[in-house]
Amino acid sequence: MFRPLELFIGLRYTRAKRRNQFISFISSVSIVCITISVMALITVMSVMNGFDYQLRSRILGAISDATVAGLPGESVQNWPYAMKVVQANPHVRGAAPYVEIQSFMQAQRSTGALVRGIDPAQEPNVSDINKHMIAGSFDSLTPDSWNIVLGKDLAIQLGVNVGDRVTMVVPELRATPMGAVPRIRGFKVSGIFEMGMEEFDSGLGLISMSDAEKLKSINGPTGIRLKLDDLYNAGPVARELANTLGQVYEVTTWMDSHANFFSAISMEKKVMFIILSLIILVAVINLISMLMMLVTDKQADIAILRTLGSTPRSIMGMFMVQGVLVGFVGIGFGVTLGSLLSWQLPGIVKWIEHVTGVVFLSPDVYYISEVPSKLDWHDVTWVALTTFAFSLLATLYPAWRASRTQPAQALRYE
Known part of the structure; x- marks a missing residue:
């Protein structure tokens, strides 16, 4: 049966x-x-x-999985050593130095924006902004070229296109015979990108890291951006790097800025x-x-x-x-x-x-x-x-x- x-x-x-x-x-x-x-x-x-x-x-196409930075407003101490340390970590797939500047831009219209000085050769190791160019060239950000690549919405707000010029005002005063004045520099728009996120398309500009160092009067990057093999492993990797580098370096992750x-x-x-x-x-x-x-x-x-x-x-x-x-x-x-x-x-x-x-x-x-x-x-x-x-x-x-x-x-x- x-x-x-x-x-x-x-x-x-x-x-x-x-x-x-x-x-x-x-x-x-x-x-x-x-x-x-x-x-x-x-x-x-x-x-x-x-x-x-x-x-x-x-979001993670424009920001880094982890960041090694120095003291606020200053360059990273002994940054070549820091680059060697982070690149030696088995979880780090890529690293790129950068200089970050808060600025005020003027063209046909005015607006505030975050400007990031980068090395076009190393930046693709940590982000894919170069894959989202809709006009101009990402590789135009060469030293002493004073070119700038803008987000699509930021370019619209300023009323500029590729080939136009914008004036950047950095709210850091310098002494002159006429008193303390902010740093002002003109840039040529050499490219426009579109990431598809308001945070970056309307508030981010890219320039050469060498130009950013001169504009900010520093010698070296303000931080090093990292790309990891597993973004969910950013916390443990950050703690490991912080212990290795010491207290003069601040290691943060994407979770700190976008975790919520x-x-x-x-x-x-x-x-x-x-x-x-x-x-x-x-x-x-x-x-x-x-x-x-x-x-x-x-x-x-x-x-x-x-x-x-x-x-x-x-x-x-x-x-x-x-x-x-x-x-x-x-x-x-x-x-x-x-x-x-x-x-x-x-x-x-x-x-x-x-x-x-x-x-x-x-x-x-x-x-x-x-x-x-x-x-x-x-x-x-x-x-x-x-x-x-x-x-x-x-x-x-x-x-x-x-x-x-x-x-x-x-x-x-x-």
């Missing part, structure tokens, strides 16, 4: 044509509800992963997971209703099985097979459809926009103008396991009620 008996009878009940067709309908509805819930949860999690990935890529932003995204993702899990819980309630009606419908069968020697545990197992099978089928369809939808979602959104003429994320308003989607199999596994756990819990009470059936009472009116 087929073993185990509980699985055989549970599957037989699933395949058998019931007297009450309404139970079959509720069973189908339960499968559909679980499928839709799992599909929706996987799709939403994938979209949130996509936004997180896009924001992380754009990414923590908010992570928290939002967790909250969305909890909220959408409630949809799965509602779908599971249908499963409980279906099993309760099935137990009522099979009272006579349960009584006969009990008189033939089936134990309460065996009866309970037969009806748990029913609920688990419905949950398993719903999860299977939901994972398959949800994965396919997440994979093709950007194309589907574009098609809907083309057909309806409605733009979901307007480039004039949002810096991420396309709906991103990044399928994470870790999230898919969690969704499947959570749904399976809900389905398993939903079977316990109906199965327990079935195991408590008294044969004499159930057969009295048969």
Whole structure:
């Protein structure tokens, strides 16, 4: 005989044509509800992963994973030694010196901006701004050229384009026969970049590090930017470098400046997971209703099985097979459809926009103008396991009620 008996009878009940067709309908509805819930949860999690990935890529494409800096307003002491130390660390993939200047820019209009003096040959080791040039040349930032590369929105605010000139005012006074005056220097706009983030496109300019040192009257960079093999390992690496370099150097990470932003995204993702899990819980309630009606419908069968020697545990197992099978089928369809939808979602959104003429994320308003989607199999596994756990819990009470059936009472009116 087929073993185990509980699985055989549970599957037989699933395949058998019931007297009450309404139970079959509720069973189908339960499968559909679980499928839709799992599909929706996987799709939403994938979209949130996509936004997180896009924001992380754009932000970390302009800032460094970690930074070694000296005292505020001063150059890094013995910076060649600091470069050797950081490059010797096995977790550091690239390092580049820089000079940071807070400035006020004037052209057709005026605005404040952060100006970063860089070495174009070493900067690609720690950022990918050179890959986001929309006009001009990134390599134009040569020593004594007095060229500047601006973010797209910053160039618009100043009313300049490639070839135009801007005047930079550095709020650091110097003594002259006419008294203390700020440092002023003219620059030629030699390039424009667009990172897709307001923070950088509207407030960042790049010049040659040599020009920045002369403008700031220092000898050497104000810091060293680092690219790590794992950005989530920035904290331990920073502590290790701080211990090696000593107290005259300050080591900070991207977590110090943007930790709250990414923590908010992570928290939002967790909250969305909890909220959408409630949809799965509602779908599971249908499963409980279906099993309760099935137990009522099979009272006579349960009584006969009990008189033939089936134990309460065996009866309970037969009806748990029913609920688990419905949950398993719903999860299977939901994972398959949800994965396919997440994979093709950007194309589907574009098609809907083309057909309806409605733009979901307007480039004039949002810096991420396309709906991103990044399928994470870790999230898919969690969704499947959570749904399976809900389905398993939903079977316990109906199965327990079935195991408590008294044969004499159930057969009295048969």
